[in-house]
Amino acid sequence: MSEIDRVLSLARAEIRALKAYEHAQWRPELERLHANESPWPPISSSDGLARHYYPEPQPTALVAAMAAYYGVDADQILLGRGSDEGIDLVTRAFCRAGEDSVIVCPPTFGMYAVAAAIQGARTLSIPLREHFQLDVPAIVAALQASCANTPKLVWLCSPNNPTGNRLEPSDIRQVIEAARGRSVVIVDEAYAEFDATPSWIASLAQHPHLIVLRTLSKAHGLAGLRIGAVVAHRALVQLLRKIIPPYALPCDSARWGTIAMQPPALAVTRERIDCLRRERERVRVALSSSPLLTRVWPSEANFLLVDAYDGGLVLDRLAAVGLIVRDFRGKSGLGESIRITIGTPEQNDRIIRSLS
Numbered sequence: 001m002s003e004i005d006r007v008l009s010l011a012r013a014e015i016r017a018l019k020a021y022e023h024a025q026w027r028p029e030l031e032r033l034h035a036n037e038s039p040w041p042p043i044s045s046s047d048g049l050a051r052h053y054y055p056e057p058q059p060t061a062l063v064a065a066m067a068a069y070y071g072v073d074a075d076q077i078l079l080g081r082g083s084d085e086g087i088d089l090v091t092r093a094f095c096r097a098g099e100d101s102v103i104v105c106p107p108t109f110g111m112y113a114v115a116a117a118i119q120g121a122r123t124l125s126i127p128l129r130e131h132f133q134l135d136v137p138a139i140v141a142a143l144q145a146s147c148a149n150t151p152k153l154v155w156l157c158s159p160n161n162p163t164g165n166r167l168e169p170s171d172i173r174q175v176i177e178a179a180r181g182r183s184v185v186i187v188d189e190a191y192a193e194f195d196a197t198p199s200w201i202a203s204l205a206q207h208p209h210l211i212v213l214r215t216l217s218k219a220h221g222l223a224g225l226r227i228g229a230v231v232a233h234r235a236l237v238q239l240l241r242k243i244i245p246p247y248a249l250p251c252d253s254a255r256w257g258t259i260a261m262q263p264p265a266l267a268v269t270r271e272r273i274d275c276l277r278r279e280r281e282r283v284r285v286a287l288s289s290s291p292l293l294t295r296v297w298p299s300e301a302n303f304l305l306v307d308a309y310d311g312g313l314v315l316d317r318l319a320a321v322g323l324i325v326r327d328f329r330g331k332s333g334l335g336e337s338i339r340i341t342i343g344t345p346e347q348n349d350r351i352i353r354s355l356s
């Protein structure tokens with residue numbers, strides 16, 4: 001059996017056998033009377049976007065632009081409604097309700113466990129150890145424990161949300177090696193643009209059981225348009241394509257996403273990333289001497305995790321200057337922890353003033 005066939009054999013048999021829904025053909029050269037749409041555009045729309053028609057299921061121009069940006073072939077990309085949809089699709093494709101399990105490493109992004117719970121899969125929690133790094137021996141032991149019950153998925157997030165740190169590449173490599181032939185490893189790189197290390201996308205060719213999730217919601221500033229990408233072996237993309245709803249991405253997302261991937265927009269994005277990285281360092285240094293905080297964790301993302309003497313006081317102080325931040329008090333592996341997104345320089349000034 002080839003390596004990719006072994007990976008595919010980990011997926012649910014009924015999904016492998018599923019014949020995908022045949023959506024209305026995409027034939028832009030013909031006038032559409034094949035999808036029961038309205039022949040008229042919405043009353044208030046004047047920008048030429050055909051919102052009265054179902055959108056192109058996987059918009060060719062956007063897929064091509066994102067493939068070029070990530071350095072992969074177009075058939076290695078599946079676009080969905082944010083990387084949240086990628087998390088859901090991967091979980092549904094691989095996990096049988098009541099039988100399969102996934103590994104998550106808290107504190108980390110909550111959607112991996114939520115998607116597993118919705119699908120009826122068990123979550124095996126292997127907490128991050130000191131400095132929020134992977135507990136590699138525990139993950140390897142779980143992967144090798146018993147062939148019948150091997151967790152189907154291993155969820156890794158780097159830079160990790162909400163802690164902000166990059167997972168050690170050598171640790172991720174060990175997990176990928178240990179999972180070969182047994183499980184699928186997903187590296188969620190939602191914040192990759194803020195980090196200096198290379199993307200795991202470069203390793204996809206050597207590891208068909210690796211999936212990388214990317215998004216235009218963070219560095220590219222398009223959270224409201226919900227554009228995420230599963231980047232993987234083309235056979236895995238084909239498998240997930242069977243279960244994504246037929247018209248996942250609205251036409252507005254396709255248009256604005258494609259513009260965001262063109263050189264002029266990418267140049268602005270790069271400047272903004274540089275700005276946010278400089279601001280992250282400025283805020284980190286300033287908050288390091290805050291009398292309200294016990295610790296400011298290093299970050300490779302567009303946010304900082306801080307530990308407070310009294311997290312409630314920090315929330316109150318920031319609310320008093322009009323800012324809402326994320327309360328992580330008491331979450332698995334965290335203490336009086338608050339996550340602060342890096343904003344504009346003016347917003348960051350307010351953070352610094354109110355916590356100094």
Ligand SMILES: Cc1ncc(COP(=O)(O)O)c(C=O)c1O
Nearest residue numbers: 082083084109161190215217228
């Ligand atoms: C680590 C991580 N992954 C995925 C997501 C989902 O992002 P989106 O669905 O907007 O692509 C987020 C959002 O905060 C995140 O922090």
